[in-house]
Amino acid sequence: MLSWFQIVRLGFVQMALGAIVVLTTSTLNRVMVVELSLPAILPGLLVGLHYGIQLTRPHWGFYSDAGGHRTRWIIGGMIALGTGAFSAALALLVFPHSFAFGLTISVIAYTFIGLGVGAAGTSMLALLATTTHPDRRAAAATITWLMMIFGIAMTAGIVGQLIDPYTPALLLKIVASVCVIAVATSALAVLGIERKLVAVRETDPTPFMEGLKEVWAERKARNFTIFVFLSMTAYFMQELILEPYAGLVFGYTPGQSTSLSGAQNGGVFLGMLTVGIMATGLKIGALRNWVMVGCLGSAAALSLIAGLGPVGPSAPLLPAVVILGFFNGMFAVAAIGSMMALAGDGVERREGTRMGLWGAAQAIAAGFGGLLGAACVDVLRVRLPDSQAFGTVFLVEAAIFLAATAMAAKIMDRKIPTSTLVPGE
Template identity: 50%
Template sequence: MFRQVASRAASQQKVQGLSWFAIVRLGLVQASLGSIVVLTNSTLNRVMVVELSLAAIIPGLLVGIHYAVQLSRPLWGHRSDVGRSRTTWILGGLALLAVSGTAAAGTTFLFETSYAVGLAAAIAAYTLIGIGIGASGTSLLALMAAKTAPERRASAATITWMLMIAGIVVTSILTGINLDPYTHVRLVAVTAITGLVVLSISALAIAGIEKQPTLISDQDRRNAGSFKESIGEVWNDPEARLLTLFIFMSMLAYSTQDLILEPYAGLLFAMPPGETTKLSGTQHGGVFFGMALVGIAGGLFSKRKPGLIKFFIVSGCLGSGVALAFLSISASFAPAWPLEANIFALGFMNGAFAVAAVGTMMVLAGSGKTSNEGVRMGVWGAAQAISFGLGGVAGTIVLTLGRWSTGNDATAFTFVFALEAVLFLMSALVALRIGVRTAPRAEIKRGTSPAVVPAE
């Protein structure tokens, strides 16, 4: 159970943490990350397949590379722990992401002259993209965890992720307008300008935030040691291990349907491409509203009901499992099934558990014996990256094997969705075991107020 614990010596003083405006500013940095990533994962993906006539597996493998590289997140988190400036790592990683994203766009020229050279350059660019995302994103979450009051962390996670979605949407619209008529030069120019704009916005947004009081006191915590020591402490912490397992399982279930949902609607419900695209939008609309619910409820009630975040994690996983179970059943009733409502419900539950999980990560980030919030966020970010990298591939493999062995599309899809439902139910069981074990802190860094930390 989550509750607040204050130091006896100053129990009458109140901890504020970051203001809502400051949280929104950090959300703009996350939106900047999303703005560049969508260009490499979506726009450039389409250009490689359509304009360059490359096999679809090529951009798929390149995206997989940047997820694989994000296994280095704990390392970048540790560097920000011991480097005395998370802002430097956030902006440095974002700058690397902007440069490498532009370089990835530039490989379109190389592919037309030499496939081998173009592929080698693309692999290098996507490797650097993964490093940039890992360094910037991990340090950003660690900074948010240290500066945000516990009762605001669920809402802070919601604001951050909703702004990221907004950044993706705005960038997609503006990119679509400015890429017409398409040329490789336009693609490189749009990517470079996007990187420059979002880097400037992020630099202004994050200015001065690291100087705010830290809510996790370092008085009775050791400074972060070597990377090996920090990783060892996280691995030896039962709560951190449980959360790592939960993130891996739940995000694997979350991402497994990414590449098969639209084919499912097309094969069994006879939906044309335009309709299946709208279906994807319906799912993301559900995610948006699920996140909004957690953010609003977290802002209004989490201080009085500190177990609310955990409730949303467990109920979100259970709800996702139920929605997937119904989706599994729908294969037997297609096309006479309310597919849109089913998909919206799945997205809603996905959004609720996902953003609540991020809030829990921020709560648990400061529960260690040493000041290693960055390493903890890095470990959990790496678990998520592994799941996202495996999920899409696993879904397509299981579906292909199912279609091959049964010769029946409905049966194959039923099995995949049922498997996802089981993963979500198992994730809910793991989430029930997650608690927070901390001791009261004597004071807040750079302040005299007591630290407010969650405890069992």
């Protein structure tokens, strides 16, 4: 079983993964829409592509279940992710000279990003779920996700300070540096950690589709998959439009809008930490309640952000975004705790397949949500002022969070405290 030190080591993989991904979904997205004046639907489609590629997550999880040795999938995935992110930044230098060539590079780059996140992320979570003592799984989930959010917030904050005044060459240098550091950190963090652990198992001859059908037949796994899709659609609808909103409506520079993303993820970190302390440490509250509070609070924060648009540059956008991040973090860590608990609940030797299924549901929702948000903004901006166009999408997102609250109330048992959702306790 993993020691606490080894759990923290795996958290560095999550931290590195988040550090790269935040550049592709926030900084590069904002540059496309504001600096290059491209329609928001373009980065929406590209990010949607990388999430769509993550439909391969069940395959990665199944393959690591079947043969063990998840380390190779983690390191290989991080290399693919870093290569894709650097290529995506390189494409931004090409767009002003050739839209077709820039788009071609971007499509290839975001394909690599999707493959990298799928392979590294799914395999890391499966390794964590199968090698962590049951008594430590809830805490392990909280630790690794806090580290990921810290990596996202730290990277966004540092990049936000370094990228002003913006130049394409500076952007390329920053992205290259982040990718190299992240890949090296991941390799060092995971190297040798799998030796003598139960995750290294004999090959399972079960075909992939048969293994996936076994998991889908489990009622808990199936219901949770549907909940993940709905809630994550709401979670990711603002991902591709918040920074352009800050730039177009509030006059934020590239550095300021990147720092805004860092502040949002700082709020996510605080929300996760709050639930980690209250639920895992002090054992206060049920998982269902934390999920519902997080969803309701996120809906309220999105309504506030929408209402600030007509005020313009003088409006306190930063505090509102931090509040959104805080409630997003509450919801996310409660859902993650449930995911970790359910990973080992059902047919044996299918932990990676379950994590892959839920990861695929999240990826579909993220791609769909991000693309939907960006497309709606483009359509609404034709007839409405920018503040109203973005505000309308934020209100739609809030409504979806309310629907996710209702589903959580229906499928989650109010009698089970968060701490007892961990198998074996």
